[in-house]
Structures are given as C-alpha cells and as structure tokens.
Amino acid sequence: MKTKYSMSDLKSKYADKSWNETVQLVRRCMDKTKADSRVCEPITKCLQKINEALNVSSLKAMVSRLEMVAKQRGLGSHLSPTETVCYLTADLFYIEVVMLPGGQVEDVRVAHHGEVPVSSTSLLHLLRMKKFQVFSLKLEDLASFYNIPGDSDVKIKIYTSLRHLECDLFKISHLPRSLRQSDLHVDLILNGRIGNVQPGKEGTPMKIEYYISPLDVLMGMPSTGEVSHGQVALVTVGSSDTSHRLQMESLIPSPPQVDSFGFSVFQPLTESCSELLPATFLLKLQPPLPMLSSFIEKMAKITDGVIPKTPLQVEPLPQLLMKTSTSLKNSKMSWAEVVQFIVPLPASECHSYVLSGAEWDHEAWKGALIHTVPFSHPGHVPVLLEILRHQSAINVLLASCLSNPNHHIDAGSLYDLRCEILPESDHCLSVTFSLPDGNHLAVLLVMVVDSRQVSCRLLMPDFMDHKLDDYISRVLMRCMSIPITMRAIRRKVASVMTPPLPAADQEPTTEMEGISSTTPPQVADNANTDAIANPSYCASLSVYSHWVTSGHPAEIL
Incomplete structure (x- = not known):
C-alpha cells in the first residue's frame, strides 16, 4: 500500500513537468546512485532498463552506459583527468575507450598485464554502432578468459605461464614438415x-583448428576458398584442486630441435624454470567432443593423471552424437529402440541405416562428452590432438549415417540400399547390406586406424578382391562418409555381378570418383576364405532379425 501511495504522489508531483525536465531528473538520480552499493536490486534493474532506453548522444551518456556495462560484468571503471578516456579495469587487463567531446568513440584499446595496449577494431565497431549488449557479451568472454584462481600475484604467475605456453606451441607449429595435402x-x-x-x-x-571432415572441405572450398567448419580447441587455463608444475619460461631451446620421431625437444621442467600453481592449462573444445572411454584413459596417461581416467557418466557413442547433432538433439527418439535413419543422396538416391541400441550398449563403445582437456606441459598437446583427431574421424563416419530419423517407416517404402551399422572392436564398425540379387548379404568392415588411415574390407559370398578393398578405402578416406562410400560400392558390386557382354559389344569401363582401375575383380570358386581372424558377429544369419520380430514383412530382408 505504501508503494502504491508513493507512486501516486510521484505522479501528481511531476504531472505538470515537461519531458526534458523529467529526463534531466532521471539522469541526476542515476548519477547519484551508481556509486551507492546499498541500492536495492529492483531499483538497479529499473535504472538499467531506463539507461538502455535512453539515446546515447553525449559524452556523459556514453560514460554512464560504459560504467553500467562494467558493473554488469564485475569490472571497475574510472575516467581520466581529462574525462575523455573511460577505463574498464580488471586484475589482468583493462580497456581504454577514447571519446570525443560529443560522445563519439574514437578508439578502443585492450591492454593485457605487462603489455602495450592494442587497438581493437571489433570493440570499436560495436561502440560506434551503439551495440552495447553485444559489447557487454564480449567483455564477459574476455573476463572468462582470465578466470584464474588465487590472489593477484598468483593470477599474474598463471597468466605469465600461459603466455610462455602459447609461445612454445607457436614454435612447434612452425617446425618444418612434409606436406600431405595440396591446400596449405x-x-x-x-x-x-x-x-x-x-x-x-x-x-x-x-x-587451434585440429580437424575438419574431408567432405566439408570438398563442399566448401570451391565456393569460398576457406574452411568454415571443423573442430577447434582454445588454449586457456583453469583452476585445479591440486597444484601442478607449470612453466615460467620457454621450454623449447633456440633454435628448436626435433627427435628421431619428429617430436619437439624440450628442456627439463625444473624448479628454476617452473612453479607449483593451483591451475592447469586447458584445451577448450568447440564444439564439445563425444569421446570413447578408452581414448579418455589414453589422454589421462599422457598427462600423468591431470585428466580423470574414467568419466562419471558414460553413454553409447551414437547416442552422444545424436544428442550433440543440431538436427537430432531435439528429437524424441528413444535410444533403447531400433533407430532407422533415412539418408538422401544426389540423383534421388535414398539409403536406410539402422542402429540398434542394444547392439551398441557395449563398454568398448561407451564414452562421454568432453568440453575441456586439462594438461600441464606443451609436449602433451601434439599427442592429445592426435587422439582428438582420431576420435573426430570416428565421429564423422558415424554421424554421416545419422540423418532424418524415422521410427514409423511405411511397409511399402522403397530404398536404394538398406544397411545396418554394428560395432566391432574399439575402432572398427561394420555395415551389413543386401546384394543386388536380393538373396545374399555382404559386410563392409571399416577400421579407423587413425585420422589419416581408414582400412576397409568387403566380405561377400563367392567373391574376393583386395584391389576393390583398396579402392573402397581410398573413396572413404576422400569423403569420410559411409553413405557416399556405400553408393560407390553398390555400383561397383552391381557391375561385377552383371553378366559380361559379348566381346564385340563390350564398352570400356571407368572407375567412379576419378580413381582408375587396372585389374578386373577376381571371383573365387568357393566362399570368401580371406576373412579376418575374429569374424564379425554381425554377418551371422541373425542380421536384421529385429525387423522380423518387430513386425516388418520378410520382403525387406
């Protein structure tokens, strides 16, 4: 009731005042309360909304807005003696906003601890366009980058260590090496x-850009000339419950050296060149990466226990990929069921890919979503990135089959190819599909050796051809897409199983994807005896058995 009467009194008191007088009064009130820490939260929010609504058309208004943004982000603020420069300050950095008498922004400079201020074109553009909300978010990102534990002295030491790490990583990236791709x-x-x-x-x-799908390169490079997709790691620091020995100077000798394996040589991490600090370096992954538990354990060994060996929560890798996929994360599918994905291809071709939750519920194929990878030495980074690349290659292959989920497939729906994706060993999966004759099944085994080597093996009745396996491996490595590779296999197998034309009517054949073949496929007299030592359980007679038990007609088998 008191509030109601107070508002009524205020309205009657200023009813006859002009709008200009009211605006001036509001500005005076804002100037008086901005230094008062006892102002209650509702009034602060109200003043913030009023400030955002006012047009910034003077030096005083610009200063007021900058001070409000600084307060929102937990930064200090003060004016220079000439009142033309506003400083937004933190422990390890500050921002200079140089203004003209009319309130226009002339320059914005960012200064890190112990470094010379550097002009920021992006921040200058935001303030000139009066995009204060975006500018505030940029300050939040900047402050989070310096989210370092401890007092000022400890923060300075950790920041100094981070700078030396960045210097060493930059040196490693410029060590001479041989090129493997035509595009640098x-x-x-x-x-x-x-x-x-x-x-x-x-x-x-x-x-650090550490992985990109070859298919994204093929799709994006011709039109833009740049790579816009892929996996990125930001090099930052984070707090730690235990202290770790971090470098306080460069650990790479001058000039840099490499060992017999091509790895950089480092100076010993002694007490004279390092300090125990309550922090670790971090590779902040963007986007977060679904990783197998076995890979997480490998990274834990590399970093000497800085990374926990086993994540708290693990899920099947395909389920993690579905949760992180932009097109699938909001779907209502249940991973406990058999999930069918419909993948469209050029020339109106359509494939069906089936994954069974029960089949993928094995410890070897369970993992967790990794946001950050902690480490304590620059020598950890090249090895950690190789593991991240390996995992990224596996993820890209599996994700190529996860598109347009559909639980209610019409019995009469026709697909050019039906496949079932099943797990094998840690880095191996199989693709089971029907041959063109409709009476036999074939199995494609895909072994992801590392991010640069994928080995394929095609198992078919009464057929064996190592050259075809090599061809399939090259196609898959070029696109890292199972549907595109299966399309190539389907056409290859169809040409093999088609009876040859009479000699006079035969036409010269060419390989797909621009890869030439010099030797025709060999057909064995008996069943394929060149199988792997541990035959795949997915090639048994029970393949697609879940479709039979779920009521689908036998014609689709």
Missing part, C-alpha cells in the same frame, strides 16, 4: 603437429 590451410588442420594455430588477439585465447 587444410594440410595444417589435418596434418600439422598441432593443427592450424591462430595466436590470441583482442583478448581472445589462442585457437
């Missing part, structure tokens, strides 16, 4: 010792 940018991402390194600037951390 793509080659750095896929084959560089630590990917394509971009030094931090304007308060952003160092960025």
Whole structure:
C-alpha cells in the first residue's frame, strides 16, 4: 500500500513537468546512485532498463552506459583527468575507450598485464554502432578468459605461464614438415603437429583448428576458398584442486630441435624454470567432443593423471552424437529402440541405416562428452590432438549415417540400399547390406586406424578382391562418409555381378570418383576364405532379425 501511495504522489508531483525536465531528473538520480552499493536490486534493474532506453548522444551518456556495462560484468571503471578516456579495469587487463567531446568513440584499446595496449577494431565497431549488449557479451568472454584462481600475484604467475605456453606451441607449429595435402590451410588442420594455430588477439585465447571432415572441405572450398567448419580447441587455463608444475619460461631451446620421431625437444621442467600453481592449462573444445572411454584413459596417461581416467557418466557413442547433432538433439527418439535413419543422396538416391541400441550398449563403445582437456606441459598437446583427431574421424563416419530419423517407416517404402551399422572392436564398425540379387548379404568392415588411415574390407559370398578393398578405402578416406562410400560400392558390386557382354559389344569401363582401375575383380570358386581372424558377429544369419520380430514383412530382408 505504501508503494502504491508513493507512486501516486510521484505522479501528481511531476504531472505538470515537461519531458526534458523529467529526463534531466532521471539522469541526476542515476548519477547519484551508481556509486551507492546499498541500492536495492529492483531499483538497479529499473535504472538499467531506463539507461538502455535512453539515446546515447553525449559524452556523459556514453560514460554512464560504459560504467553500467562494467558493473554488469564485475569490472571497475574510472575516467581520466581529462574525462575523455573511460577505463574498464580488471586484475589482468583493462580497456581504454577514447571519446570525443560529443560522445563519439574514437578508439578502443585492450591492454593485457605487462603489455602495450592494442587497438581493437571489433570493440570499436560495436561502440560506434551503439551495440552495447553485444559489447557487454564480449567483455564477459574476455573476463572468462582470465578466470584464474588465487590472489593477484598468483593470477599474474598463471597468466605469465600461459603466455610462455602459447609461445612454445607457436614454435612447434612452425617446425618444418612434409606436406600431405595440396591446400596449405587444410594440410595444417589435418596434418600439422598441432593443427592450424591462430595466436590470441583482442583478448581472445589462442585457437587451434585440429580437424575438419574431408567432405566439408570438398563442399566448401570451391565456393569460398576457406574452411568454415571443423573442430577447434582454445588454449586457456583453469583452476585445479591440486597444484601442478607449470612453466615460467620457454621450454623449447633456440633454435628448436626435433627427435628421431619428429617430436619437439624440450628442456627439463625444473624448479628454476617452473612453479607449483593451483591451475592447469586447458584445451577448450568447440564444439564439445563425444569421446570413447578408452581414448579418455589414453589422454589421462599422457598427462600423468591431470585428466580423470574414467568419466562419471558414460553413454553409447551414437547416442552422444545424436544428442550433440543440431538436427537430432531435439528429437524424441528413444535410444533403447531400433533407430532407422533415412539418408538422401544426389540423383534421388535414398539409403536406410539402422542402429540398434542394444547392439551398441557395449563398454568398448561407451564414452562421454568432453568440453575441456586439462594438461600441464606443451609436449602433451601434439599427442592429445592426435587422439582428438582420431576420435573426430570416428565421429564423422558415424554421424554421416545419422540423418532424418524415422521410427514409423511405411511397409511399402522403397530404398536404394538398406544397411545396418554394428560395432566391432574399439575402432572398427561394420555395415551389413543386401546384394543386388536380393538373396545374399555382404559386410563392409571399416577400421579407423587413425585420422589419416581408414582400412576397409568387403566380405561377400563367392567373391574376393583386395584391389576393390583398396579402392573402397581410398573413396572413404576422400569423403569420410559411409553413405557416399556405400553408393560407390553398390555400383561397383552391381557391375561385377552383371553378366559380361559379348566381346564385340563390350564398352570400356571407368572407375567412379576419378580413381582408375587396372585389374578386373577376381571371383573365387568357393566362399570368401580371406576373412579376418575374429569374424564379425554381425554377418551371422541373425542380421536384421529385429525387423522380423518387430513386425516388418520378410520382403525387406
């Protein structure tokens, strides 16, 4: 009731006042309360909304808005003696906003601890366009980059250590090596010792591009000339419950050296060149990466226990991929069921890919979503990135089959190819599909050796051809897409199983995807005896048995 009467009194008191007088009164009130820490939260929010609604058309208004943004992000703020420069300050950095008498912004400079201020074009553009909300978010990102534990002295030491780490990583990235790809940018991402390194600037951390799907390269490079997709790791620091010995100077000798395996040589991490600090370095993965538990354990061994060996929660890898997929994360599918994905291809071709939750519910194929990878030495980074690349290659292959889920497939629906994806060993999966004659099944075994080597093996009745296996492996490595590779296999197998034309009517054949073949496939007299030592359980007579038990007609088998 008191509030109601107070508002009524205020309205009657200022009813006859002009709008200009009211605006001036509001500004005076805002100036008086901004330094009062006892102002209650509702009034603060109200003043914030009023401030955002006012047009910034003067020096005083610009300063008021900058001070409000600083307060929102937990930063300090003060004016220079000339009142033309506003400083937004934190422990390890500050921002200078240079203004003209009319309130226009002339320059924005970011200064890190112990470094010379550097002009920021992006922040300057935001303030000139008066996009204060976006500017505030940029300050939040900058402050989170310096989210370092401890007092000011400890923060300075950790920041100094991070700078030396960045220097060493930059040196490693520039060590001489042989090229494997024709495009230098793509080659750095896929084959560089630590990917394509971009030094931090304007308060952003160092960025490492460490993997991109070859299909994304093929789709994106001709039109733009740049790679816009892929896996990125930001090099930052984070707090730790235990202290770790972190470098306080560069650990790479000058000039840099490499050992017999091509790895960089480091100076010993002694007490004279390092300190025990309550922090670790971090590779902040963007986007977060679904990883197998076996890979997480490998990374834990590399970092000497800095990474926990076993994640708290694990799920089947395909389920993690479905949760992180932009097109699938909001779907209502149940992983406990048999999930069918419909993958469209060019020329109106359509494939069906089936994954059974029960089949993938094995410890070897369970993992967790990894957001950050902690480490304590620059020598950890090249090896960690190789594991991240390996996992990314597996994820890309599986994700190529996860598109347009559909639980209610019409019995009469026709697909050019029906496949079932099943897990084998840690890095091996199988694709079971029907042959063109409709009476036999074939199995494609896919072994992801690492991010640069994928080995394929086609198992078919009464058929054996190592050259075809090599061809399939090259096609898959070029696109890293199971549906595209299965399309190539389907056409190849159809040409093999088609009776040959008379000699006079035969036409010269050409291989798909621009890969030439010099030897025709060999057909064995008996069943394929060149199988692997541990035959795949997915090639048994029970393949597609879940379709039979779920009521689907036998014609689709």
